[in-house]
Amino acid sequence: MSMSTADEISTLLTANFGTDPVAIRPDVPLRQLRLDSLALEELRLLIEDRLDVDLDDVQLTSRDTVGQLVDAVQRKAVA
């Protein structure tokens, strides 16, 4: 069974940014996970490679929540 988008992003955050998996919840802002602008751009590339999506026109800020990020990626994945 393939992983859900949320699980994929959670795995990327844990493996590449050392994020505590328990802290990764849909309502948590990305900045609370210590993802600054540099980390967000790095994460964008990682998600694109892992899920084969193009997030070029997706606006990402550290004020966005994990849930908003997952939704944006899912929208691109089905587009």
Add this chain to the structure above:
Amino acid sequence: MTAPYRLPPFAAAVTGVGLVTSAGVGAEATWRALNDPATAPCVPHRDELQGLPCDFMYSVTGLDTRAVLGVAAHRLMDRFSHLAVIAAREAVADAGLDPAVWDSGRVAVVIGSAHGGLPFYDEQHIALTERGARRVSPKLAPLAVVNGAASSVATDLGARGPSQAVSTACSSGTVAIGTAHQMLRTGACDIVVAGGAESVCSRLLIASACRLKAVSTRIDDPRAACRPFDTHRDGFVIGEGAGLLVMERPEHARARGAAVRAHVAGYGSSSDAYSAVAPDPDGLGIERALRTALADAGIAAADIGHVNAHGTSTVSNDLIETVMLRRVLGEHPLVTSTKAMTGHTLGAAGGIETALTVLALQHQLVPPTANLDAPDPDIPVDVVSKEARPAALAAAVKTSLGFGGHNAALVLTR
């Protein structure tokens, strides 16, 4: 002509040493391997260098930088900064300092590097040309810069005094320590973490060094490829690593009862103003740096018992440098080149080799120049080979020469 203006002598206390080298991870492991070259780790060929006339380098092995630093910190540093931070932590612990309680605004960081994160540039240039601009990592610009190690160490330690990088090619680490000596002397800080860091497993750089005929092409026997002062030397071997000292104003070290390993007593630097690559054929530039360092320390040539030479294993450097050493210091100092074991770590070399000079003074022992099987009869100094040599050492010298004619020398005392 009037005599040059000089400040009164100033001896900075060296209270901590940190080393990460291909010979060993940690100061003790490196020192042990240097004094027993038979125990040196093997030298693996590197996939990144496959097909080049030189497809190996002296790499740091047995160190999981990600495990040591943690995922979050690791991703925000280039490899040369990883090595610097690990060496800095060792040096600070060795000095008995606790960053949680020190006066952080009085702690400086000065780290030399010649190339910064060059392999990352290599990798990202491939990403750019093969996959387009959108696939270039945003981390390249902030992390691969030459000051990356200095900023990473300052951040990791919480050192909030002056923090800077020095880049003078292969003398960068020595110039960094000289700069630290001057900063302590002026009172700009009480403590400096200083030295050099480099990690350049770069296909681009090594291809260029091969074309320059500067590196050894002894690919059938990499461990024996770097052989300073040997008749059959044919170039240097690039190494990676970091060597850092904790240096303090002497009264600061005294006030906290710190154990002092040695002192940095004098510093001199100069430019050949001669060539982008070749040293001044008469060694006049490095001679100026060395004479300045001796005068700065107020130490006579006769008192220098040991020289950790630049000793790159190139035909020209080793001859020019040792002829100069004989001319300035005489025939008595025990000379060694530790590059035979560590490789030429470029901007890190001066940091690593000054740390090893500190250990030589502390242990009263000069490590051998490994691989010196057939000493070049034209080398006019007493090179220690085969076995470490015990000696009563009051003072020692570290010399460094960099591409572009950047020369530097340090005088160290017990």
